[in-house]
Amino acid sequence: MSLAEFMQHLVNGTSLGSLYALIAIGYTMVYGILRLINFAHGDIFMMGTYLAYYGILFTPIPWYLVFILAPLLTGLLGLVLEKLAYKPMRGSPRITILISAIGASFLLQNFGILVFGGRPKAFPIPGILDTTLTVSGVSVDLISIIIPIITIALLVILNFFIKKTKTGMAMRALAKDFETASLMGININGIISIVFFIGSFLAAVGGIMWGIKYPQLMPTMGVVPGLKCFIAAVIGGIGNITGAVLGGFILGLGEILLIAFLPNLTGYRDAFAFVLLIVILLVRPTGLLGEKTSEKV
Amino acid sequence: MLLVENLHVNYGGISALRGIDLTIKDNQIVTLIGANGAGKSSTLRAIMNLVKKAEGTVKYNDEDLTNLATMDIVKKGIALSPEGRKVFSNLSVEENLILGAYTVKDSQLVKEGIYKVYELFPRLKERSWQQAGTLSGGEQQMLAVGRALMISPKILMLDEPSLGLAPLLVNDIFDIITELHRQGNTILLVEQNAKKALEIADYGYVLETGTLVLEGGGKELLQDQRVQEAYLGEAAK
Numbered sequence: 001m002s003l004a005e006f007m008q009h010l011v012n013g014t015s016l017g018s019l020y021a022l023i024a025i026g027y028t029m030v031y032g033i034l035r036l037i038n039f040a041h042g043d044i045f046m047m048g049t050y051l052a053y054y055g056i057l058f059t060p061i062p063w064y065l066v067f068i069l070a071p072l073l074t075g076l077l078g079l080v081l082e083k084l085a086y087k088p089m090r091g092s093p094r095i096t097i098l099i100s101a102i103g104a105s106f107l108l109q110n111f112g113i114l115v116f117g118g119r120p121k122a123f124p125i126p127g128i129l130d131t132t133l134t135v136s137g138v139s140v141d142l143i144s145i146i147i148p149i150i151t152i153a154l155l156v157i158l159n160f161f162i163k164k165t166k167t168g169m170a171m172r173a174l175a176k177d178f179e180t181a182s183l184m185g186i187n188i189n190g191i192i193s194i195v196f197f198i199g200s201f202l203a204a205v206g207g208i209m210w211g212i213k214y215p216q217l218m219p220t221m222g223v224v225p226g227l228k229c230f231i232a233a234v235i236g237g238i239g240n241i242t243g244a245v246l247g248g249f250i251l252g253l254g255e256i257l258l259i260a261f262l263p264n265l266t267g268y269r270d271a272f273a274f275v276l277l278i279v280i281l282l283v284r285p286t287g288l289l290g291e292k293t294s295e296k297v
Numbered sequence: 298m299l300l301v302e303n304l305h306v307n308y309g310g311i312s313a314l315r316g317i318d319l320t321i322k323d324n325q326i327v328t329l330i331g332a333n334g335a336g337k338s339s340t341l342r343a344i345m346n347l348v349k350k351a352e353g354t355v356k357y358n359d360e361d362l363t364n365l366a367t368m369d370i371v372k373k374g375i376a377l378s379p380e381g382r383k384v385f386s387n388l389s390v391e392e393n394l395i396l397g398a399y400t401v402k403d404s405q406l407v408k409e410g411i412y413k414v415y416e417l418f419p420r421l422k423e424r425s426w427q428q429a430g431t432l433s434g435g436e437q438q439m440l441a442v443g444r445a446l447m448i449s450p451k452i453l454m455l456d457e458p459s460l461g462l463a464p465l466l467v468n469d470i471f472d473i474i475t476e477l478h479r480q481g482n483t484i485l486l487v488e489q490n491a492k493k494a495l496e497i498a499d500y501g502y503v504l505e506t507g508t509l510v511l512e513g514g515g516k517e518l519l520q521d522q523r524v525q526e527a528y529l530g531e532a533a534k
Contacts, residue, residue, distance in 0.1 A: 169392050170399065173385045179347055180383040185371035185400035185448070 001260065004137040009260040010253075015144040015213065017252025018151035022206035023229035024236070024244035025158070026078075026199025032175045032239035033195055035094060039101040040081060041203060042226015043108035046219060048074035048204025049123070049211045050116050056124045063126040071204035078200025079193045087189070105226075112219025120218045123211035130212075143212045150209065154202060155245060162241070171195060175239065224270060231277045237287030246288060251276065298322050299344075299375070299452050299485070304353035306336070306343045313339045315507045317353070321452060321485050326478050328486045328494040328515065330528060331504035337487040338380050340504070341454050345370055345377050357451065372400050374451035378458065380487075382441040386430025390421055393429050393440055397447030407447070414443035417473065435466040442473065453477065454485040459493070471497060491528035495519045503528070 023045055030038045051073055055066035085104040089097045131142045162168035170191050173181045182188055210225070211217060232251045236243025251273055259266050280287065301319040305312065314336045321327045329337050342348045344355050346367050355362045362370050385393050394414055398407040415422035418439040424432060429440055438458055445453055455474070459467040471493050478484060478497070488494035495501050498515035503524060511523065518524050 166395065166399065169388060169396055172388055172392075173396055176385050176387055177383060180379060180385070181396075182347070182367040183345065183371065183377050183379060184396045184444075185368045186396070187368055 002137075006260070007138045008140055009256050011138075011140045011144050013253035013256035014249070015147035015209075015252075016256055017249035018148045019206045019210055019213075019248075020225070020229050020232045020252045021245040021248030022151055022154065022202045022209075023225060024232040024248045025241055026203050027230050027233040028236070028238055028241055028244035029171075029195050029199050031233070032241075033171065033192060034086070034090075034097075036086065036097050036101065037230065038086075038199075039098070039226075040085070040104035040108055041199065042222030042224075042229070043105050043112075044074060044078050044081070044200045044222070045203040045207045045210075045226060046112060046217075046222035047077055047108060047207075048200070049207035049217055049221065050112065050219075051204070052208045052211065053121060053123055053217055056126075063124075067205075067208055070208060071201045074204035074207075075197040075201035078196040078203075081200075082192060082196040087192075109219050109223075116217075116219055118219060120216050123215035123217055125212050125215055141213065143209065147209045147213065150205070154205065158198070158202075158241070167191065167194060228270075228273045231273045235277060235280050235287055237290030240287070240289045243287055243289035298358060299483075300354075300356045301340070301344060302354045302356075304340065304343055304355070305351040306339050306348055307351045308348075312351070313507055314343065317504070317507075317509055319485075319502060321483060322500075323483050324478075324481055325499040326474065326484045326486060326497055326515075328488060328498040328501045329504055330488055330491040330494055330501060332528075333489070334506075335504040336507045337504055338456055339507075341377055341456050341485070341487055344454070345375065368400070371448065374448060375454065376445040376448055376450035376452070377454040378441045378445040378456060380456040380460065382434075382437045384429040384432070384437050384440050384444070386428065388429055389426050390429055390432070390440055391425045393444050394421075394447055397444035400448060410447045410449065414446055417446075417476070418443055435462050435469070438462060438466075438470060439473075442470075446477075450482070452483050452485060454487070456487045457489060458486070459488065459490050467493070491524070492519070495524075 023041070026041050027038060030036055048070055052066055052070040055061055055070050056063050061069065081104055085100050086097055089100055129143055132139055133142055133145070162171060170181065170186045173184065173186065174188065174191050178188060228251060229248065232247035233244045235250060236245070236247030254276065255269055255272050258272050259269060284290065299321040301317060304314050304317040306314040317340055329340060331337050339348060343350050346365065350363065357373055357375065360373060362373060362375070385396065388396070391411065394411050395407060398410050401407050401410070420436055421439055421443060424436065429437065432440060442455065442458060458470050458474070462470065467490065474484060474486065475497050486494055486498065495515045495518050501513065501515050501518045502509050503511040503518065511518065511521065
């Protein structure tokens with residue numbers, strides 16, 4: 001393999017990893033606070049992509065505004081989903097809420113089939129983004145370079161939000177102890193809504209960039225990426241945001257480089273994530289950056 | 298003045314509190330003593346609506362707090378430092394204090410609050426950037442009390458602040474409670490250390506299996522034979 005080819009794979013892997021990271025954050029933030037695996041998260045990602053699709057094709061709104069509005073709307077959708085499907089069951093056994101999450105996932109997929117139609121649609125890529133760059137023999141899609149840049153920018157903002165703002169502190173407090181957080185006067189439901197909003201917003205941003213990179217939309221398009229991003233979150237240590245990002249990049253880069261170096265294994269591309277998951281869980285059950293639960297009592 | 302009337306709490310079918318009446322007058326230390334499982338913590342938790350009241354009312358001056366959400370009770374100026382300290386171990390000392398003032402909108406007031414807490418507990422200032430989970434038990438207790446002070450509470454409720462602390466630290470904690478009282482705070486103190494609690498209290502209540510069995514001035518209760526036998530470990534002469 002030539003260096004140019006390798007660089008191409010590296011760029012592709014990084015951009016796929018960025019997308020995984022963006023989606024994995026939603027899983028890990030929700031898990032960190034509610035101890036819930038939000039199985040509908042992949043379908044939220046799908047909804048975000050379709051919202052952008054319809055926004056571009058059927059409204060006069062310019063595409064760059066659609067790319068901001070669609071994630072905002074998807075954020076609201078995530079927030080409403082929590083209110084309808086999860087909040088009424090808070091305090092129930094975890095398995096009950098998990099089943100509700102699976103139900104919400106099916107509901108969104110079937111809503112998609114019913115309303116958007118089951119046949120694949122082509123994502124309308126804005127002309128300016130549909131270009132390929134060639135730098136000293138390495139040719140890459142413009143979007144593959146934009147994806148990591150936007151991802152990193154969003155991660156920096158998210159990090160600042162969680163580390164430095166009062167709401168971010170409240171999130172971290174909530175992840176530790178609901179009851180004591182309420183004794184601080186923290187509006188628990190409000191913070192949970194914000195978490196769902198952020199997770200769904202990021203998933204939709206990922207979805208739009210996914211649509212530009214892999215421009216085929218289907219109501220079930222969220223299933224496999226959703227599952228892989230869940231794995232990414234577990235690999236990184238679920239509940240840990242940095243871990244989710246790390247897991248996303250490992251998975252994305254690993255997948256692309258695996259195909260690049262061992263083209264015979266292309267058919268096993270999806271299996272890679274699961275094998276990696278099994279190996280990591282065997283070696284480090286808490287995930288790479290999983291929280292140690294030792295503290296002074 | 299905080300007024301608790303006819304408070305009942307049930308856990309499943311078991312009644313933990315069966316009609317408690319408390320009056321906490323302004324600028325007083327009122328203590329609630331009793332054995333393990335008597336319902337002391339349940340009383341505080343029910344006032345904060347962390348557990349459901351089966352019956353009864355809670356009023357602060359003329360405001361009815363009975364059915365308010367916990368966060369809204371906090372906004373009325375009632376703070377609880379919970380049993381077992383419950384500091385946010387994954388946050389720094391300073392972040393814990395900032396969260397204590399979550400309902401305080403004025404950032405200047407928050408800064409002053411932190412300053413005051415550091416004045417009261419210089420140890421916390423030294424460790425302001427340390428994760429709260431790495432503090433010693435006594436320091437965590439200081440942080441829990443400091444955190445509750447951040448809203449300049451009208452009523453400060455302390456649940457077992459001396460629990461699990463070394464005797465010297467217990468004295469420190471009681472010194473601080475006395476100092477807070479001297480500064481004009483109103484305090485509802487729940488303690489297993491009945492002797493120390495009654496020594497500093499203006500008024501005390503004795504709780505037994507969910508019912509108040511005795512009440513009176515702190516010094517008065519300290520002299521009471523039943524209290525001495527049951528809680529102060531002094532055999533009847």
